Amino acid sequence: MRTSRSLTRLAAIFVAVGLFFTSQSLATPQRAAAADPGYLMVHFTGEGSTNQQMYLSHSTDGVHWNDLNGGGMVLRSTVGTKGVRDPAFVRSPDGSKYWIIATDLCISCGQTWSQSINDGSRNLVVWESTDLVTWSQPRLLNVAGAIPDGRNAWAPEAIWDPASNDYILYWATNVPLNGVTKHRIYYSHTSDFRTISTPQTYIERPGTQEIIDTQIIEVPAGVGNYRYVRASGDGQITLEGSNSILGTWTNLGNLSGIGLTGSMVEGPMWMKFNGTNKWALYLDQYASGGGYMPVLTTDPSNPASYQKQASTSYNMGGTKKRHGWIMNLTAAEESRVLARWPNTTAQRLQSYNFQDRYVRQTNFDVRIDPNVSPIEDSKFRLRTGLTGTGTVSFESVNNPGYFLRHANFDFQLVRNDGSSQFAQDATFRQVAGLADSTWSSFQSINYPDRYIRHYAYELKLDPITTATGRDDATFRVTN
Known part of the structure; x- marks a missing residue:
């Protein structure tokens, strides 16, 4: 009886130790080897005409970030409101072309929040590149003008859809319900971010519940039960899964179980760690003004697998990172980017x-x-x-x-x-x-x-x- 009890206790200890090391491995990803390419984040930094422009940051391990270009902007919008927020990177499937798409919005430099919600720009701002470092002049893409009573166009994202052989471009637009603001997610097809198909409703929450921020990732086979997972800011940080981008999506739960709700965080931004099935879901702590924080998981479709990180385990660099997008770089891309925007001081x-x-x-x-x-x-x-x-x-x-x-x-x-x-x-x-x-x-x-x-x-x-x-x-x- 004592022997059996001892063996049971010993087994429990081994299980606990295994869980501890699994947790530690998830919570503190190993830094990438020096020869491995890293990650590039595009983001904005706050309010005003200077902070609402395009900034870049680089990381070798996905959790410690360095500002590029001395922490200064890398692209300035000269069109529309002349301010940009909520950018997303898009890379073509063959890697021959890149786009940055962003919200055409400049709070505290010409627009108030009320104006931008109820009579804002219906356009997105688009930049185009063939090498990730030389960008076109910005241009406007009208995405919400064809939506009946559409009042704005916010937080654009895009993903390549092999089913339609083009990009699904999606964003939030306020179409009031019974005189009350209601943002829904709309989508269009595009092949070039110059022309789009007629916008269609993509995500609409019941009643008066709004949804503004959502981002989709493709998950490799063998991880979870869905090919695609999306995280959305809709009063919670809601997770949903689907096997096709325009198919049926299943509600998987949210992150309230780890104390993160939509009243605290927004702007979900995915990142997959190189060489391993681990992900960071970055969330913008807008309520406290804290900028981005990473939440780590080995299964994006399982809300119970997400773990908050101690503030000492990550470093976001010198500038505040606001709602953006992270790209896993190739070695050639990284070399070009770091050469173009070294961390030099303005003089x-x-x-x-x-x-x-x-x-x-x-x-x-x-x-x-x-x-x-x-x-x-x-x-x-x-x-x-x-x-x-x-x-x-x-x-x-x-x-x-x-x-x-x-x-x-x-x-x-x-x-x-x-x-x-x-x-x-x-x-x-x-x-x-x-x-x-x-x-x-x-x-x-x-x-x-x-x-x-x-x-x-x-x-x-x-x-x-x-x-x-x-x-x-x-x-x-x-x-």
Whole structure:
């Protein structure tokens, strides 16, 4: 009897130890090997015209994130409301094309929440790329204009549907019910994010219950009972499963069992860890202003499998991450992304002979001014020159993709068109200051007898032959 009881207790101990190590393995994913590609998050950071733009962060292990581009925006919307939120990445099945789709919304910079809910933009903002680093100009895609009494278009997502051989684009639109706000999820088919099929209702909750945020993942065979799982913000964080994107979805439960409800978190964002059947469901702690937190699982379709993480087990980086999307990178994609947006500090160019003045852009013209406002107009990232190493190019902080470029020996802030001529016109050698060797001067690559200088406070490209010219062509690179 004692022997039997001892064996039973020993077996229980082994089971408990096994469960402990299983829990530990789930709660603290191993960091990826150095050679493994990591993860790329696109997101916005808060309210206002600067924070409601596109930002990128990178992670090697999926739970510790580093801001790219010095924590600055990587894309700015110049269309619609000129603000963007809730972005999603889309990668074509063959990896030859990428899109970013986002909500056309700028809270506290032209719109109130009431306006955006009841008479907001019916458009999404779309960027397109073939390499994940060179993006098109933003364009508007009207998705809600054809929805009767549709008041807005929020939180877009898209997934490739092999059944229809195109993308299912889905988003939330407010169509009031008996005069009361009610967001539903609508969908359309698209192959190019330029034209869409007539929108159809995709998800509608009963009565007055709204649903705004939802994101779908495809689950590999052998994990759970469904090919697709979606997480939605609808008063809870509701999980549903289906074997086809436009088929019947089964309610699987929610995350209230681990203390997470829709009144606390929103913006569900999936991520699968490389090389293992483990997932993170990131949730935006909007009620507390805490930004994203990961909840981990080995079976997305099983609400009981989700585990909250101690705040010490993850790090979201220097900027607040708001509703976005995570892409598992290939090695080639990661190499391009990290080279394009290194974590560099924004800097200013201070005039040597007018030390209260700094190089700045104003309406894309370039000059030196005192008391620059907003100060971001005088901030640049000194990138490795567009023509190659050993040189420098100046990229605008608040107009990403725009560089200081000379044309007819005058300077403008111009969007990089990718041409060889642009690269030459926007590239310089940083040399010892012509008036003071502890400062810097910038010599043109394609006109090596000429330097950046100011004349009547305007930036020019001139040959330097006088003491005044040397003063005018000397700058301090400073934070």
